[in-house]
Amino acid sequence: MILTVDVGNTRIKAAVFEGGTALEVFVFDKNELEKKITTILNKFPICSDLVVSSVGKIEKEAFLSFENLVKVHFFTHEDIFPFHNKYATPKTLGIDRMILAAGATLQFPKQNRLVIDAGTCITYDFIDENDNYLGGAISPGLRLRYEALHNFTARLPLLELEMPDSYVGNSTSQAIHSGVVNGFVYEIDGFIDEYKANFSNFIIILTGGDAEFLAKRLKNTIFANSNFLLESLDQTFQYKNRQ
Structure with missing residues (x-):
């Protein structure tokens, strides 16, 4: 256990x-x-x-x-992982991203995988079908976007996460919700479309604290699992012990 x-x-x-x-x-x-x-x-x-x-x-x-x-x-960068780390600066790659990449590699073999972790930051991690970790992207998560609008402007309020009523915000609050939430969804779908245009045999894994909120709002088909990192920790630990 x-x-x-x-x-x-x-x-x-x-x-x-x-x-x-x-x-x-x-x-x-x-x-x-x-x-x-x-x-x-x-x-x-x-x-x-x-x-x-x-x-x-x-x-x-x-x-x-x-x-x-x-x-x-x-887990450290010196541990054994089930993928080949092709990141230009491998020692700077976050351990959490390495664990997610390991879990994707072990759970979905011989596929191109994009792991999207929607938490404080949103990270994108791509592992190809030959188990090469190639990199990805990092951008602010939903909460950071709300906080940035409030902290770096004079009068915009700090709002709690809420699905906007419309794409056309008819008040300051609704305009913020539309910009933050719809912008976030467009970003994720845009990244997924770009990867899918360049790679076949593809799976998208969505995880993190905001995964459930986002899952039904994305146009692309995804595998949503808010506990994927915890599962990946267990799988990667078992893999390490088998080596």
Whole structure:
């Protein structure tokens, strides 16, 4: 039994896996880390390993305090991954993006894969059918777009995520929602169209905190799974142990 933990920029997600199946998924704030991990390990006392992917500002020591209960593992750039890293600056590629690429490679063999992670930032990661990781793109996520409009202008309000009533915003609030949400959807569909025009035998994987909100609004057919990174952590850990 394995506990996987994804430390993001805004929150933490965790899941307990047994035989490749998620038994339970947890979502909590960073200040709840010690309490929540303790609760999970008490609920699943036969967990043998704690596997961590982190892009957030939490020190390793916070996890190492659980070493008396489980074996703690942190993925690094030196680990073995199931793809060939063709990124021009491989050491700067985020571990979370590497884990997503590994999961896509293992779960969808012999296909061209585009992984779209819609969280604080939205990342695009492309792995071709020969298991070459070629790169992708990074842009602001939905929340960052709302915050940028508020923080870098004098009078625009800070709004919560909401689907606009129309493409033509008839008020300042509706104009912001239209620009942020519709612009976001157009961006994703535009990237997908560009990849599909250049590659066949293609699958698109949408994940991240905003995946469910976006899934029904995209024109392209996608495989949506908000827990794909947690599943990829489990799969990549199993792959590493088989090498």
